[in-house]
Amino acid sequence: MISFKQLPIEAKAAVAAGVVFFSMMLSRSYLVEKLDFRTRRWLLRLQMAVFANTLMLMGSLHVWRSTVTTFTRSSAASSFCFMLWKIAVFMFLALAHSSFFTLLFLVAEEPYFFSLAAYTCLGAYILLIFFLFTLGSVEQAYKFLAGRGTKAGTGNKNRTALKPVLAVLLTVVLTVVGLLNASQPPTVNSVEIPVHKLPSTMNNLKVVLLSDIHLGPTVGKTKLAMIVRMVKALKPDITVIVGDLSDAEAKIIRPAVEPLGELDSPLGTYFVTGNHEYYTSDVSNWFKLLKSFNIQPLHNDNVKIVSPKSSSDWFCLAGVDDIEADVLRYSGHGMDLKKALRGCSSEHAIMLLAHQPIAAKWALQERPDINLILSGHTHGGQIFPLNAGAYLLNPFFVGLYKVGQNTFVYVSPGTMYYGIPMRLGSRAEITEIILRSP
Numbered sequence: 001m002i003s004f005k006q007l008p009i010e011a012k013a014a015v016a017a018g019v020v021f022f023s024m025m026l027s028r029s030y031l032v033e034k035l036d037f038r039t040r041r042w043l044l045r046l047q048m049a050v051f052a053n054t055l056m057l058m059g060s061l062h063v064w065r066s067t068v069t070t071f072t073r074s075s076a077a078s079s080f081c082f083m084l085w086k087i088a089v090f091m092f093l094a095l096a097h098s099s100f101f102t103l104l105f106l107v108a109e110e111p112y113f114f115s116l117a118a119y120t121c122l123g124a125y126i127l128l129i130f131f132l133f134t135l136g137s138v139e140q141a142y143k144f145l146a147g148r149g150t151k152a153g154t155g156n157k158n159r160t161a162l163k164p165v166l167a168v169l170l171t172v173v174l175t176v177v178g179l180l181n182a183s184q185p186p187t188v189n190s191v192e193i194p195v196h197k198l199p200s201t202m203n204n205l206k207v208v209l210l211s212d213i214h215l216g217p218t219v220g221k222t223k224l225a226m227i228v229r230m231v232k233a234l235k236p237d238i239t240v241i242v243g244d245l246s247d248a249e250a251k252i253i254r255p256a257v258e259p260l261g262e263l264d265s266p267l268g269t270y271f272v273t274g275n276h277e278y279y280t281s282d283v284s285n286w287f288k289l290l291k292s293f294n295i296q297p298l299h300n301d302n303v304k305i306v307s308p309k310s311s312s313d314w315f316c317l318a319g320v321d322d323i324e325a326d327v328l329r330y331s332g333h334g335m336d337l338k339k340a341l342r343g344c345s346s347e348h349a350i351m352l353l354a355h356q357p358i359a360a361k362w363a364l365q366e367r368p369d370i371n372l373i374l375s376g377h378t379h380g381g382q383i384f385p386l387n388a389g390a391y392l393l394n395p396f397f398v399g400l401y402k403v404g405q406n407t408f409v410y411v412s413p414g415t416m417y418y419g420i421p422m423r424l425g426s427r428a429e430i431t432e433i434i435l436r437s438p
Contacts, residue, residue: 044279044281044328045104046104048279049100049101049103049104052100053100056096056097057097059125059129060093060096060097060125062129063129064089064090064093066164066167067085067164071161092124093121095117095118095122096121096125098118099118099122099419102114102115103216103247103248107216107217107247108220109220109221109256110220110221110256111218111220112217115217116217118217119218119420120179120420120421123175123421124171124172124175126383126385126386126420127170127174127383127385128167128168128171130384130385132163135167139163174424175422177424178422178423179421179422181423182417182421182422182428183421184428185226186227186230186415186429186430187427187428187430188230188234188430188432189429189430189432190432190434191431191433191434192433192434192436193372193434193435194436194437195315195349195351195372195408195435195436195438196371196406196407196438197315197347197349198315198349198371198435198438199310199313199314199349199437200313200437202305202309202313202315202435203435204434205238205267205434206234206235206237206238206433206434206435207236207237207238207239207432207433207435208234208238208239208240208430208433209242209374209431210227210239210412210415210430211242211243211355211375211377211412212243212274212376212414212415212416212417213227213241213246213416214244214245214246214418214419215245215256215257216248216253216419217419218419218421219417221255221256221257221258224259224260227259227430228259228260228262228263230430231263231430232262232264234430234432236265236432237265237267238267238270239265239270240317240353241269241271241272241295242272242353242354242375242376242412243271243272243273243274243276243277243322243356243377244275244276244277244377244414244418245271245274245286246280246286247279247418247419249281249282249285250282250285250286250288250289251282251285254289257289257293258293261294263294266308267306267308268296268303268305269294269296270295270296270297270317270319270353271295271296271298271319272321272322272354272355273297273333273355274322274356274376275322275323275324275355275377276418277322278322278325278328278333279324281330283333287299297319298317298318298353299321299333300319300320300321300337300339300340301318301339302316302318302341302342302343302344303316303317305317314348315349315350315351316343316344316348316350316351317353318340318351318352319352319353319354320340320353320354320359320363321333321334322356323358335362337363340352341367341370349371350369350371351370351372351373351374352370352372352373352374353374354373354374355377356375356377356394357375357377357394357395357396357411358395360395360396360409361395361396364404364409368404368407370407371406372408372409372410373410374412375396375409375410375412376411376412377394378394378398378413378414379414379417379418379426380397380413380414380426380427381425381426382417382418382422382426383420383423383424383425383426387425387426394411396411397411398411398412398413398426399411399413410433412431413427413428414428416428
């Protein structure tokens with residue numbers, strides 16, 4: 001029987017990841033009600049950081065072998081430049097691994113340079129792993145088809161050396177493109193949506209949709225102030241924030257949130273939780289902070305949006321807690337559609353705010369009379385190659401979907417980004433929704 005010591009380091013990392021994952025499930029299932037919020041918050045984040053790092057260790061070993069070990073037998077292996085290259089690769093991997101720990105120690109009003117560098121390296125790490133795997137697969141397929149699987153020669157050695165060089169070059173180029181794309185202000189996307197049973201006096205009502213701002217290690221007050229200025233320039237009747245506003249506790253990041261106090265939509269500004277609000281374990285304090293800025297959380301609740309032209313014309317705006325609250329067993333929280341829609345009848349138009357598209361799907365299965373659901377969460381995949389996974393894991397990916405005869409779902413690609421300050425194959429967006437009455 002093989003002992004743990006005899007296992008290759010990749011297998012040891014996989015076992016360690018499994019142990020950490022089991023501890024995460026144990027914490028969520030049995031310890032969550034026995035721990036105070038502060039302890040729970042630190043434990044959850046520490047477990048997530050360790051779990052991510054143990055998984056990344058397997059990839060990091062592959063990166064090191066591909067970009068360093070491959071060249072140790074070359075004539076340049078003893079040169080000063082190669083020593084600098086080894087240091088650079090080591091620092092790159094160390095920064096990528098450290099990114100998950102910045103949530104514990106490096107969150108402030110504005111991002112620290114270290115956090116930006118660490119998360120940039122994480123984004124580049126994902127790209128590099130993808131290209132090394134893809135090019136390696138192409139190489140193996142070529143060998144198989146050419147019948148050279150057992151032959152070795154100068155040509156094979158050259159191709160082996162070319163693979164990491166090409167992967168690094170592609171990674172550098174796309175990293176720069178992704179950084180430049182994410183540094184641009186969000187695009188304003190104007191969408192007209194017909195809403196069944198919307199009163200004619202509310203035709204052309206303007207709703208601005210924000211989602212996934214992710215105030216934290218790499219998004220701070222400056223970017224939020226820019227978003228608020230752009231929203232105010234649109235002069236919306238209603239502003240809604242559909243979750244993942246922050247990745248940090250309210251007290252720590254309060255100065256960065258202050259620009260939200262400048263939102264002044266005449267029919268109100270509303271907020272629902274996303275999964276990341278529950279990762280902070282500080283939802284109650286976030287609700288208090290948002291209320292102080294005249295932003296109303298819809299905690300499985302609804303409000304009547306009354307027409308400025310006629311007090312007898314209105315529609316129901318409801319919001320549900322994010323479904324992650326149920327997974328985390330967050331006390332007093334969890335998606336409760338019946339409670340959220342209490343008093344909302346099918347005689348009036350119904351608009352629902354639900355952070356995750358899967359929650360939108362569940363809501364429509366229970367209440368098909370909902371006319372419009374606004375969601376976020378997917379980020380449009382944020383960066384290649386994660387786009388494919390986000391597309392496959394969500395029933396609605398990004399943009400406008402018509403479901404049935406009188407129902408629409410709109411999924412925002414996110415107003416900023418999560419952690420990694422890059423966008424590839426997606427674009428940050430502020431959505432201007434014009435409601436049309438039939």
